Structure formats: C-alpha cells, structure tokens
Amino acid sequence: MPTTRKILVLFAHPAYKRSKMNAALRGAVEGLAGVTVHDLYASYPDFLIDVAKEQQLCLDHDVLILQHPLYWYSTPAIVNEWLDLVLVHGWAYGTDGRALEGKIFFETLTAGGDATAYSAAGSNHFTLRELTLPLRATANLCRMRWLPPYAVLGVHRDLPSDQLTAHVSGYFQTILALRDDRIDLERAASLELLNSALGDLIGEE
Numbered sequence: 001m002p003t004t005r006k007i008l009v010l011f012a013h014p015a016y017k018r019s020k021m022n023a024a025l026r027g028a029v030e031g032l033a034g035v036t037v038h039d040l041y042a043s044y045p046d047f048l049i050d051v052a053k054e055q056q057l058c059l060d061h062d063v064l065i066l067q068h069p070l071y072w073y074s075t076p077a078i079v080n081e082w083l084d085l086v087l088v089h090g091w092a093y094g095t096d097g098r099a100l101e102g103k104i105f106f107e108t109l110t111a112g113g114d115a116t117a118y119s120a121a122g123s124n125h126f127t128l129r130e131l132t133l134p135l136r137a138t139a140n141l142c143r144m145r146w147l148p149p150y151a152v153l154g155v156h157r158d159l160p161s162d163q164l165t166a167h168v169s170g171y172f173q174t175i176l177a178l179r180d181d182r183i184d185l186e187r188a189a190s191l192e193l194l195n196s197a198l199g200d201l202i203g204e205e
C-alpha cells in the first residue's frame with residue numbers, strides 16, 4: 001500500500017482577488033483529500049501570526065509547499081514574517097530543533113518574467129533555482145527534503161488557455177503523485193524546476 005502524505009499549501013498572495021495563475025493552481029488542489037490550503041493573507045491580514053497554530057499545522061503534514069507569486073525575486077512579505085516567527089531555534093533548527101526533519105519542502109511560484117529572462121544570458125541574469133537558494137538553505141537548516149520550485153513563468157503576458165490548462169493539470173498530477181508516493185524524489189531534486197520533466201517523475205496511478 002503506497003504511503004499517503006499529508007500536504008500543506010501555505011498560500012501567500014496579497015491580491016488574491018486579482019490573481020489568475022495562483023488562483024488557478026490553488027483551485028486545482030483545494031479540497032483534495034490529504035491537501036490543506038492555508039491562506040496566510042486571509043488568516044493574518046494584520047500579520048499577527050499565531051505561531052502555535054502554524055507550528056501544529058506543520059507538524060500535522062508531511063509536505064510543506066509555499067505557494068506565491070514571485071515578488072522582487074523573492075516572496076510576498078508575509079512569507080518572511082511567517083518564517084521569522086514560526087521557524088524558531090530549538091523547534092525548527094538547532095541541536096534539538098527537529099520538528100520539520102524529513103518533511104518535503106518546495107515552492108509553487110508564478111513569475112512575470114519568462115524562462116529566457118530567468119537564465120544567465122537573460123535580462124534577470126539568474127535562474128530561478130539560483131534565486132530561490134535562500135529557501136533551499138532554510139529547508140536544509142531545518143533538515144527538510146528540498147525540491148526545486150514548481151514554477152509557472154511568463155505570466156506578464158496572459159498565457160494562452162491551453163498553456164494555462166496544461167500548467168494546472170500538471171500541478172494537479174504532481175500533488176496527487178506526491179500525496180500517493182508515486183514521484184521519483186531523487187530525480188525531482190536534480191531538475192532545474194519540479195515541472196521541467198513531469199512525465200519522467202510521476203509513476204502510474
């Protein structure tokens with residue numbers, strides 16, 4: 001019997017009502033058995049994060065996903081506040097801080113710039129794998145199993161509907177496969193992006 005993992009999506013979009021891509025990705029997985037979508041801006045409009053509640057949510061799940069639009073090559077502000085308050089020494093890291101050990105961690109992100117812009121020769125000069133290194137280091141410090149971001153790029157232009165549908169369906173398949181232990185995690189960790197080669201990662205249902 002395959003393992004069933006519990007997945008927590010920490011969703012951070014300060015303008016959710018205007019969101020297209022994050023809303024579509026969220027909509028694809030919200031309500032799935034084993035998946036909890038936790039909207040940080042909706043829960044904490046004043047940024048007064050309930051640390052005990054957030055830590056318990058983390059403990060209750062096997063996979064932690066930070067879903068957000070890329071803002072200034074980083075995350076919207078509430079994610080930093082969440083990290084600062086929730087991932088404390090002695091709980092998330094340090095000799096006795098082993099609460100997150102072994103959990104899978106990755107970002108689901110959307111970016112205005114396209115794949116060409118996020119390359120050494122492109123206008124942003126750096127790849128997304130490089131720009132997301134601080135969260136990779138955070139996952140490492142907390143002894144979590146890091147995977148590269150599931151990234152939808154080029155959303156400054158409205159994506160053609162077939163591309164949007166393909167991203168949403170790929171995300172749905174990825175979340176199901178993670179939940180049901182049908183994903184090759186070692187291969188996934190070596191990819192540029194989690195969605196660079198989904199067909200090779202996901203096993204049969």
Ligand SMILES: Cc1cc2nc3c(=O)[nH]c(=O)nc-3n(C[C@H](O)[C@H](O)[C@H](O)COP(=O)(O)O)c2cc1C
Pocket residue numbers: 013018019020021022023068069070071072073074110111112113114155156
């Ligand atoms: C304050 C702000 C900062 C942004 N910074 C970046 C950025 O650094 N790189 C980028 O590619 N897009 C950037 N964008 C574009 C957003 O990533 C893009 O609008 C978002 O991913 C669209 O997703 P949505 O349809 O869910 O809103 C930024 C947008 C805003 C409002």
